[in-house]
Amino acid sequence: MNQEAESLDPQLDEASQEAVPLDPHEVLYVPLRRRFVSEYVTNAEGNKELLIHFGFNEVSFDEPDLFSFGETLLEQDQFMAGSATTWSMGEAYEWERVKRLLEALLAEEFLTREPPQKPPTESDFHRRLMEAEAQREAPTEPLWWNPDCARVMERLTGRPLELGFLETVLPVHRIAHPALDAEGRHVGEMNVFPDAMRMKIPTEWRMCQYPGSRYRNEALMNMTALKAMTRYWKPMMQGLLAVREEFLHRYSPLPDGRWRMGDLHALACDVLALPTLLLMRGNAPVPNGALEPVLSSIFRVTDGVRMVLAYLLFLPEQPMPYDTPITPAELYRLVEHGNFFVSGRGVCAGPQPMVEELFATLMDGKPVTGGPPTVPEWYADVPAAVDYGLLGLQLYSLQFNLWSYMCRAYEVIREALLQVEEEPGSLLSRLRERIERDWERILPTRLEQATQRDWAEARYIEMFDRAQRGMRGFREDALVRLRDVFTPARDEVDGETRLRLRELLRSRADSPSRTLRDVLDTVADATAEFLAIERPVLRALEGVQRQVNALLQRPHPARKLTGAELSLHHRLRTGTHGALPYLMEVLRYELGIAIENTADATRCSPLGA
Known part of the structure; x- marks a missing residue:
């Protein structure tokens, strides 16, 4: 967790001392002592620390002679402030030092001056949650994927999806929800x-x-x-x-x-x-x-x-x-x-x-x-279920690593757009505004950071490899390597798509300047590069999905999966922390360019052509 631990030592902020003056005869209370969780850790310098966790807050005691102070604090429901000077294993602490510690704990709301109230039975947070729940639009009849996937998906996203592609779009671990x-x-x-x-x-x-x-x-x-x-x-x-x-x-x-x-x-x-x-x-x-x-x-x-x-x-x-x-x-x-x-x-x-x-x-x-x-009868289905789960992990690794590559394309396009100035309302301004809105949606996922993308890809590589090796009937010569899937072969890098996108983007600008042409070419090239990566990923996804359909004894769709269908995952996530934009929608809605990508080919055309 990204939590900041405040180190409680004699060098505390003087402002907190002035804001919360303390008398040694005051009674202090530890209202939520049962919420404290403590542990000893070794810090980056190799020294021992006592950490006390309190929700998303932490307090660190990094001086060994304060360990007994922290341990004794964990046992108190209330105490007289001055008595804390005796919490030492050796010579008593000086009052001024203890005073600074207690004032800091008061400021952080680990301690209070007021006695605890009668334990509540509910909270304002839960009340607001229930009020929102009462106002929420919810189905009045059950919606379920099997066999109604096409109808349900169209209701949720505006686009139907065949049942035989569901595990590619929706992770297996979420389908039963x-x-x-x-x-x-x-x-x-x-x-x-x-x-x-x-x-x-x-x-x-x-x-x-x-x-x-x-x-x-x-x-x-x-x-x-x-x-x-x-x-x-x-x-x-x-x-x-x-x-x-x-x-x-x-x-x-x-x-x-x-x-x-x-x-x-x-x-x-x-x-x-x-x-x-x-x-x-x-x-x-x-x-x-x-x-x-x-x-x-x-x-x-x-x-x-x-x-x-x-x-x-x-x-x-x-x-x-x-x-x-x-x-x-x-x-x-x-x-x-x-x-x-x-x-x-x-x-x-x-x-x-x-x-x-x-x-x-x-x-x-x-x-x-x-x-x-x-x-129970379902014990006989356990081996097939383990295969299903491992196939689901392969699909999950392929899809989620692909979104990481899409965010790389967004980064290249955004950097190019930020380098130039354009009149309000112009093509470039509209495009920049859309990319900035999408960038705000990417930020919560942290996929704008190269460190996060690289770390995640390394985990997907491990997960994808390991999931294949656990399948019944696995053969080493059939192993697919994730990095190979995301390294397009020479013929996958489609120069024709790159040129076609450049042509279409330039046609959307009236008498574009050289600078504008360069920016539009960067947008076209970054998009074409992503599409070249998406094609083999779609091919790999279909291969795993075909195994899923065989395992579940249902037909595999006769047509090819498209990138737009794969992006339905994020329409389902609308309003959640992990929802991402889809780059092809930028070109569609801001530039009037329709793109259909499958494992076999990329088609780019003016919208409505």
Whole structure:
């Protein structure tokens, strides 16, 4: 997480001392002590520090003689300010030093002068969330992909899509979100993607009283989902063990027995693929509304694991490549200290023992207590589900790495446009305004940064390679390398497309100056280069999608997938953190140029021609 840790030492800001004068006889309160999470770490200089996490804030004690001060603070609900001078393991602290520490903690709201109020039962944040939920436009009837993909996609994006291309456009780990289980609840609960498929379903909420980062958070717990998980916990854990066993038939842990972080992410995706396969297969799919609650509950708890690991794998500031070792205890620490128990709609409802058991089951194979389990019919589908999940990871790696290359093209075009001045309302100004609007949409994804793009590509390479090797029947001579897919062959770099785009762009300007021609040529060349990369990626995506369709026993589309259809993913993400623009829409709506790209060819023409 990108969190700033404030170091509490004698050199504190004098302004905070003047703003919050303190008397040694005052009583101070630690209102949310149960939210504090502490750990000892080694800093960049090789020195030991005590970190106290408080939501997204941290306080660092980096002087060894203050460690006992921090540890004692963690045990207090209230105390007299002057008594903190005695929290030393040796000679008492000087009052002036303690005063500066306590004033800083008051300024950071770790401490208060006011006694805690009666614990609230809800929050302003949740009230606003429920008000927005009441006003939200939501479907009044269930929407589901199988077999209605074309109709549903057209309703959501304005463009139909054949069912045989769905996994290429929508990651396998998200497909089951809008499905309803036999209890009438969405598999994805409040996190349904896309949100436009989420119905309004009654849910019981409660403020969290668990110690740690969730304690009395403004976002509440989904008690309805927790009650379901509690009812089905043992068969859920048995189901996880079944997928884990199949996964370990294909992959080995590290020599010391620990998991690779990337393999744990892949296992989580394979668990999510099990209910998804049952819902999406062509032969006797589970009808929407009939999925066993055991499976929907398995999906919900495991999706949280997947999200945490995906975030960590793609964060260059805390480099954790695919082979990073991880244990259940380390995973819990990362979740707690990274504030991953908290989301924008609620906090994890599972108590710590339940979360720890989930991690121990997934990673250590912790056996389920009690008598022998009843073996449900869907256990026979576990091998196919693992294949489905691994194919989904291949599609995910190809698609998301492609968007990274598109953002590189945006960067080249933006830099060229920023070099020249143009009259307001002119072609160049309109184009620049559109690119700047799109750039603002790119910034939250951090794909404008070369460091982020390069780090992400390295993870996709690892993920793509490893996912292929786990497939049943894998042959080394059939291995496809991601970097090769994104390195167009000489004949893929289409000089004709480049020249055609230059011609069309220049035709959109009246008597363009040499400077304007140069900028338009840069736009054309960057676009043509991206299209040359997109073509082999579309070919690779179709190849994997064909394997998915064979696995699910449904027909593969007779026509070729287009880049515009692939970009429907971002129309589904409209309004979310990860939604990206599509470069071809810039040319279409700002310059009147229509582009259709498939694995075989690129067609560029004036709009309406």
